[in-house]
Amino acid sequence: MPDDDLRSISGFDYADSDDTHKNEVSKSDHIFQDDNASAEHLSLLDHMDHICEEIISLYLKLRDMESSIVQQVSADIKSSLPALLIDSLKEQLPSLLLDTLKDTLP
Secondary structure: OOHHHOOOOOOOOOOOHHHHHOOOOOHHHHOOOOHHHHHHHHHHHHHHHHHHHHHHHHHHHHHHHHHHHHHHHHHHHHHHHHHHHHHHHHHHHHHHHHHHHHHHOO
């Protein structure tokens, strides 16, 4: 490239926008204070606390119900299992014995 096509940008100075415009605005000038918003925010927090307590209470009730259901089903299975086994053996034992005797006796 020829030297005359090159341009130097080192001569440009970048100015800070606050220095250029002489802006002296503090962040507090942009914050809108609203006491009602603070009260509403606290009220929302109170509601959220109440909702969280309700959710925890419902979760604990659900867990207790689930545990109770599992215990009831387990107790029902334990109580009905012997009867199921006895009925099954009564139905199948004679045929099993008969088949075994047929195989062992000439």
